[in-house]
Amino acid sequence: KVKKNVSRKVKFKVKKKVSRKVKPKVKKKVSRKVKSKVKNDIEKELIFKTRPEWIKAALVNKTKYQKKYSDSIKNNNEFWKKEGKRITWIKPYKKIKNVKYSKTDVKIKWYEDGTLNASSNCIDRHLKDKKDKTAIIWVGDNPNDTRKISYKQLHSEVSKAANGLKKLGIKKGDRVTIYLTMIPELAITMLACARIGAIHSIIFGGFLAESISGRINDCESEYIITSDEGVRGGKIIPLKINVDEALINCPNVKKCIVIKRTGNYINWVDGRDVWYEDLIKDVSNKCEPEEMNAEDPLFILYTSGSTGKPKGVLHTTGGYMVYASMTHQYIFNYKPRDVYWCTADIGWVTGHSYIIYGPLANGATTIMHEGVPNYPDWSRWWQIIDKYKVNIFYTAPTAIRSIMREGDKYVKKTSRKSLKLLGTVGEPINPEAWLWYYKTVGNSKCPIVDTWWQTETGGILISPQTGAINLKPGSATKPFYGIKPSIIDKNGKEIKGAGEGRLCISQSWPGQMRTVYGDHQRFIDTYFSQFDGKYFTGDGAKRDKDGYYWITGRVDDVIIVSGHNLGTAEIESAFVAHEKVAESAVVGYPHDIKGNGLYCYVTLNVGEEPNGELERDLKLWVRKQIGPLATPDIIHFSPGLPKTRSGKIMRRILRKIAANEHDQLGDTSTLADPSVVQSLVDNRKNI
Numbered sequence: 001k002v003k004k005n006v007s008r009k010v011k012f013k014v015k016k017k018v019s020r021k022v023k024p025k026v027k028k029k030v031s032r033k034v035k036s037k038v039k040n041d042i043e044k045e046l047i048f049k050t051r052p053e054w055i056k057a058a059l060v061n062k063t064k065y066q067k068k069y070s071d072s073i074k075n076n077n078e079f080w081k082k083e084g085k086r087i088t089w090i091k092p093y094k095k096i097k098n099v100k101y102s103k104t105d106v107k108i109k110w111y112e113d114g115t116l117n118a119s120s121n122c123i124d125r126h127l128k129d130k131k132d133k134t135a136i137i138w139v140g141d142n143p144n145d146t147r148k149i150s151y152k153q154l155h156s157e158v159s160k161a162a163n164g165l166k167k168l169g170i171k172k173g174d175r176v177t178i179y180l181t182m183i184p185e186l187a188i189t190m191l192a193c194a195r196i197g198a199i200h201s202i203i204f205g206g207f208l209a210e211s212i213s214g215r216i217n218d219c220e221s222e223y224i225i226t227s228d229e230g231v232r233g234g235k236i237i238p239l240k241i242n243v244d245e246a247l248i249n250c251p252n253v254k255k256c257i258v259i260k261r262t263g264n265y266i267n268w269v270d271g272r273d274v275w276y277e278d279l280i281k282d283v284s285n286k287c288e289p290e291e292m293n294a295e296d297p298l299f300i301l302y303t304s305g306s307t308g309k310p311k312g313v314l315h316t317t318g319g320y321m322v323y324a325s326m327t328h329q330y331i332f333n334y335k336p337r338d339v340y341w342c343t344a345d346i347g348w349v350t351g352h353s354y355i356i357y358g359p360l361a362n363g364a365t366t367i368m369h370e371g372v373p374n375y376p377d378w379s380r381w382w383q384i385i386d387k388y389k390v391n392i393f394y395t396a397p398t399a400i401r402s403i404m405r406e407g408d409k410y411v412k413k414t415s416r417k418s419l420k421l422l423g424t425v426g427e428p429i430n431p432e433a434w435l436w437y438y439k440t441v442g443n444s445k446c447p448i449v450d451t452w453w454q455t456e457t458g459g460i461l462i463s464p465q466t467g468a469i470n471l472k473p474g475s476a477t478k479p480f481y482g483i484k485p486s487i488i489d490k491n492g493k494e495i496k497g498a499g500e501g502r503l504c505i506s507q508s509w510p511g512q513m514r515t516v517y518g519d520h521q522r523f524i525d526t527y528f529s530q531f532d533g534k535y536f537t538g539d540g541a542k543r544d545k546d547g548y549y550w551i552t553g554r555v556d557d558v559i560i561v562s563g564h565n566l567g568t569a570e571i572e573s574a575f576v577a578h579e580k581v582a583e584s585a586v587v588g589y590p591h592d593i594k595g596n597g598l599y600c601y602v603t604l605n606v607g608e609e610p611n612g613e614l615e616r617d618l619k620l621w622v623r624k625q626i627g628p629l630a631t632p633d634i635i636h637f638s639p640g641l642p643k644t645r646s647g648k649i650m651r652r653i654l655r656k657i658a659a660n661e662h663d664q665l666g667d668t669s670t671l672a673d674p675s676v677v678q679s680l681v682d683n684r685k686n687i
């Protein structure tokens with residue numbers, strides 16, 4: 001009793017005193033300070049205002065962007081009529097656009113009466129004033145291997161390769177499959193195909209036999225270009241062995257051209273296999289480029305295929321070249337003296353458009369790296385930047401997160417002072433990774449362009465142009481010229497102003513894919529049958545009050561918990577914002593009460609150990625960041641996640657594991673590391 005009394009009295013007194021005399025003063029002071037700090041943080045960190053020096057360095061400022069954008073939408077034909085002239089035509093076009101978008105019929109044509117050649121746009125037209133400029137800096141897996149190829153040398157090498165292909169009987173319209181790692185001949189042979197009008201179909205050098213034969217047969221390709229072996233991260237990739245295995249199921253392949261990379265022993269099929277060296281030995285180093293119609297196919301590229309059979313995305317020549325070169329110039333703020341590096345593999349669309357066609361059409365110096373970010377060690381990329389004085393650097397969030405996971409020390413060892421602009425592509429970048437990229441890699445001085453696009457779109461559709469727009473980490477910001485995004489709600493209605501829904505594009509642009517090779521109906525069904533008169537991207541997006549777009553991920557990545565839509569990207573981002581977490585993937589599983597529960601796969605930073613306390617902490621952490629609805633039900637710590645070879649998390653597999661249906665995983669051959677799956681199955685948490 002006494003105790004109680006005392007405590008009540010004392011408490012009361014103290015409280016009163018403090019609150020009357022001290023508290024008001026303190027409160028005022030603190031609150032102002034704290035508030036202004038929070039405001040500063042938001043301004044500094046969540047909205048990055050365009051800096052005067054970025055504006056000075058930029059090709060366009062805010063007013064110019066807004067004017068040019070509104071022109072491009074209002075006078076679309078006029079706009080593209082003018083912009084089409086940025087590339088070199090053999091016969092100039094008169095017609096601009098001939099497009100029909102409907103649920104049952106789709107036809108897309110740009111500049112259809114013009115003729116040109118893509119390889120000559122990437123090479124020949126620079127010979128007058130840039131013949132000795134370096135076109136490609138090839139950087140080997142081994143830091144001692146490097147090669148600079150000038151525009152003049154590129155002309156000679158591509159012409160020789162083109163003549164070699166012709167000698168084998170390859171002609172305009174033939175499909176040529178290229179299965180290589182990042183060696184100079186990958187760029188050379190793809191441009192050689194373009195030179196003679198053959199359609200290249202490049203397969204990423206990490207795929208295995210089944211994926212190769214499927215893609216060869218789908219486009220009925222009779223020729224394949226490969227090498228004895230590839231080299232990546234100090235490891236040998238047995239390319240020719242994979243091709244030999246694939247070709248057992250490809251009876252129509254007539255010739256297999258083999259480039260020597262390692263010189264190790266390989267199996268040889270007489271009559272079918274040809275050494276590249278022999279093919280180009282006695283041929284001329286001049287080859288007249290084939291005159292192609294703007295709508296003649298340039299390449300086929302199969303999409304990652306996280307669901308269903310891969311689609312052969314077909315791109316044509318004229319519109320694609322205009323769009324790739326224009327976006328490369330404006331979005332990367334490219335200037336003639338810049339050294340530009342995109343770390344993608346040419347086996348993906350990013351490599352097609354932003355290592356080869358875009359940069360070379362603009363006469364740039366583009367880097368091609370054979371290796372990986374962690375070989376010989378995690379400083380490799382930053383050393384390359386310092387060595388070649390890279391100004392523009394373009395990579396993927398998955399790479400950023402894996403490097404970030406190793407700590408800052410590998411980055412801090414280098415200066416990176418040549419960098420002017422950073423870019424990302426491939427998936428939504430969580431603000432945490434954005435900030436790290438900005439502060440640690442860019443030394444807090446380079447703007448970041450978060451570029452949203454797809455294999456199907458040929459080039460970037462939504463991205464900031466630095467100098468014209470304030471940046472918000474995690475948002476791809478605003479559309480490029482001529483791009484009219486629309487957001488459609490659950491009932492199929494277009495949302496005006498702020499809101500969230502499915503992302504569509506309302507009118508065509510020159511870089512858009514024209515069809516799924518050999519299956520035009522599938523093209524219509526996949527992209528045009530959902531919303532009349534619109535191209536459906538398959539992605540979800542939010543538009544905020546400032547008109548900024550936030551990609552929320554593929555539409556099937558939405559989990560409905562207790563009737564509320566939760567984007568996986570948002571929850572994953574909350575996990576990654578925790579200091580101990582490197583990466584996470586969240587999937588739904590059937591839950592009696594909530595409809596869906598959240599099963600969360602979490603990879604910790606190097607040096608962190610999973611334990612019960614951390615598990616509890618993380619649940620609270622996510623709950624606090626997003627709200628009680630998003631409280632994780634299950635946390636499954638895992639050293640790795642199943643990813644496609646282009647770095648996209650395969651949620652389809654994670655969903656099956658969570659639901660204990662791992663006997664129905666489907667095709668896992670496109671995974672970068674299929675062994676991850678078994679370890680996830682073995683350590684599955686019971687629901």
Ligand code: 6R9
Binds near residue numbers: 303349424538
């Ligand atoms: C270029 C490329 C396309 C899908 C796309 C979207 C995701 C790409 C993104 C992004 C958020 C970005 N994606 N860039 N999501 N922000 N900046 O990656 O082509 O391999 O065909 O993938 O990737 O979901 O629909 P692709």
